Amino acid sequence: MAAQQIARPGEVGEHLGYEGEGDRVVTHYFACLDRAYRGWRWAVTVARASRARHVTVSETVLLPGAEALMPPAWVPWSERLRPGDLGVGDLLPTSADDDRLAPGFSSDDDTDHQMFFEYGLGRARVLSPLGRDQAVRRWHSGESGPHSPLAHAAPAQCSTCGFYWPLAGALRMGFGVCANEYAPDDGKVVAADHGCGAHSEAAVMPPTLEQPPPILDDLGYDLMEADDEATDLTGSVEEDVSEPFGHS
Structure with a gap:
């Protein structure tokens, strides 16, 4: 069989049906038993020439079925880019029909009109309304x-x-x-309606007052209780000091 000639042994399963492609052209479908292609099917297209007795194989191919695991649709690289992907030295060309841009002369921005008036120059393209x-x-x-x-x-x-x-x-x-x-x-x-804690009017700091120097009262005194040793020492000192005056 044609499918067995291109498939490995044991990968062609039962006949799943056929479909007419045109005059004397029919495609037969066979189950694919390869575990890597679950849900796929072998398609063998055969044709018979006018007045010919035998059919010939036109094409044999592996096609996905209704339950086949398919890769995601291919997306151009320019559409796969995300914010932050552009690195140092990378270039991101903008297509001529980019809807985000419009010819510079069509801008309604006052700054662009002022630039045209003063210099006679301007940007080739500016932001479109979109x-x-x-x-x-x-x-x-x-x-x-x-x-x-x-x-x-x-x-x-x-x-x-x-x-x-x-x-x-x-x-x-x-x-x-x-x-x-x-x-x-x-x-x-x-x-304009964003905000953060670094707002210029977030808090009004009170003025810092200069601290006055501490006031020391060197004319006053504090009464303190003396212990026994201090009393004995004081008494002995007084006796020694007063003794000469007592004899005189």
């Missing part, structure tokens, strides 16, 4: 948005912080850059 909306949703729902644990524990929003630098253009009202070197988001884009 690209801008995707960035807004990504930033607002991420760790620098209002729903992170850091923001929930903050005393106030970033929009009221002195270290908050608003972005220019259409995103000015919703996002800015943190400029506090002690904040966890220093140098990063944060949402």
Whole structure:
């Protein structure tokens, strides 16, 4: 049999049926007994030429069945990339039809129009409305948005912080850059309603008062009870001192 000629011994099972492919062309299916290809089946396509008595084998192949274990669909490398995968020296080309970008002359950003007016130059492509909306949703729902644990524990929003630098253009009202070197988001884009414990108005420290020097009372004295040895010593000293005056 044709399937047994290309398969190893014992890997071709029972006949599962056949299917007509066209005029005098039929494909027969046989079970595959190889444990590595469970759910697959051997397909042998045979054909008979016009007025011929015998059929000839056109193709023999192993095909997946309904319960076959299949590999995942192939995904281009550019679509497999994730944030943080790009390393030093890596290049990530952007396709000409990327929906996130639009021609520079179509931008509605005031800063871009100002640049065109002053220099006659501009970026070839800028963020499209779709690209801008995707960035807004990504930033607002991420760790620098209002729903992170850091923001929930903050005393106030970033929009009221002195270290908050608003972005220019259409995103000015919703996002800015943190400029506090002690904040966890220093140098990063944060949402206006984000927050952290390094808020400029988080706590007003009371002014430090200079501590006065300690006051020592060298004119007063404290009464203390003397023990027996101290009394005897004092008494003997007084007798020795007073004795010359007693004889005089």
